[in-house]
Amino acid sequence: MAIMHTPPAHGADNVTEIKGLKTEVEALKSKCDLLESTVQILKSGYDTHENIIDNHRKQILGFQKVRGTLDTSYQGENLELKQ
Secondary structure (H helix, E strand, C coil): CCCCCCCCCCCHHHHHHHHHHHHHHHHHHHHHHHHHHHHHHHHHHHHHHHHHHHHHHHHHHHHHHHHCCCCCEECCEECCCCC
Protein backbone atom coordinates (compact mmCIF):
# COMPACT_ATOMS: atom_id res chain seq x y z
CA MET A 1 0.00 0.00 0.00
CA ALA A 2 1.94 3.01 -1.26
CA ILE A 3 0.91 6.60 -0.78
CA MET A 4 0.38 8.22 -4.14
CA HIS A 5 1.10 11.92 -4.55
CA THR A 6 -1.14 13.45 -7.16
CA PRO A 7 -1.93 17.03 -8.02
CA PRO A 8 -4.86 18.47 -6.10
CA ALA A 9 -8.25 17.59 -7.54
CA HIS A 10 -11.38 19.70 -7.49
CA GLY A 11 -14.78 19.11 -5.91
CA ALA A 12 -15.92 15.54 -5.36
CA ASP A 13 -12.59 14.12 -6.57
CA ASN A 14 -10.82 16.04 -3.80
CA VAL A 15 -13.17 14.64 -1.14
CA THR A 16 -12.72 11.11 -2.48
CA GLU A 17 -8.95 11.48 -2.49
CA ILE A 18 -8.95 12.77 1.10
CA LYS A 19 -11.11 9.85 2.24
CA GLY A 20 -8.74 7.44 0.51
CA LEU A 21 -5.72 9.03 2.18
CA LYS A 22 -7.42 8.87 5.58
CA THR A 23 -8.12 5.18 5.01
CA GLU A 24 -4.46 4.60 4.10
CA VAL A 25 -3.28 6.45 7.21
CA GLU A 26 -5.58 4.37 9.43
CA ALA A 27 -4.32 1.16 7.80
CA LEU A 28 -0.71 2.25 8.36
CA LYS A 29 -1.46 3.11 12.00
CA SER A 30 -2.98 -0.34 12.51
CA LYS A 31 0.01 -2.02 10.91
CA CYS A 32 2.37 0.07 13.06
CA ASP A 33 0.46 -0.89 16.23
CA LEU A 34 0.69 -4.55 15.28
CA LEU A 35 4.44 -4.26 14.67
CA GLU A 36 4.94 -2.47 18.00
CA SER A 37 3.06 -5.27 19.72
CA THR A 38 5.25 -7.85 18.00
CA VAL A 39 8.39 -6.00 19.12
CA GLN A 40 7.17 -6.02 22.73
CA ILE A 41 6.48 -9.76 22.55
CA LEU A 42 9.97 -10.38 21.16
CA LYS A 43 11.58 -8.18 23.84
CA SER A 44 9.72 -10.08 26.54
CA GLY A 45 10.89 -13.41 25.12
CA TYR A 46 14.46 -12.12 24.91
CA ASP A 47 14.36 -10.99 28.55
CA THR A 48 13.01 -14.37 29.64
CA HIS A 49 15.75 -16.24 27.79
CA GLU A 50 18.41 -13.85 29.13
CA ASN A 51 17.25 -14.60 32.69
CA ILE A 52 17.27 -18.35 32.04
CA ILE A 53 20.83 -18.17 30.69
CA ASP A 54 21.96 -16.10 33.68
CA ASN A 55 20.39 -18.60 36.09
CA HIS A 56 22.11 -21.51 34.32
CA ARG A 57 25.43 -19.66 34.48
CA LYS A 58 24.98 -19.17 38.23
CA GLN A 59 24.14 -22.87 38.70
CA ILE A 60 27.23 -23.93 36.77
CA LEU A 61 29.44 -21.59 38.80
CA GLY A 62 27.86 -22.93 41.99
CA PHE A 63 28.55 -26.54 40.95
CA GLN A 64 32.15 -25.70 40.07
CA LYS A 65 32.62 -23.87 43.37
CA VAL A 66 31.27 -26.83 45.38
CA ARG A 67 33.45 -29.31 43.45
CA GLY A 68 36.49 -27.10 43.81
CA THR A 69 36.93 -26.89 40.03
CA LEU A 70 36.13 -23.19 39.69
CA ASP A 71 39.03 -21.20 38.23
CA THR A 72 38.68 -17.45 38.70
CA SER A 73 41.97 -16.45 37.15
CA TYR A 74 42.31 -14.81 33.77
CA GLN A 75 45.65 -14.01 32.18
CA GLY A 76 47.40 -14.35 35.53
CA GLU A 77 44.91 -12.10 37.37
CA ASN A 78 42.63 -13.55 40.05
CA LEU A 79 39.09 -12.24 39.52
CA GLU A 80 36.19 -12.06 41.96
CA LEU A 81 33.19 -14.29 41.36
CA LYS A 82 30.04 -12.39 40.32
CA GLN A 83 27.00 -13.74 42.18
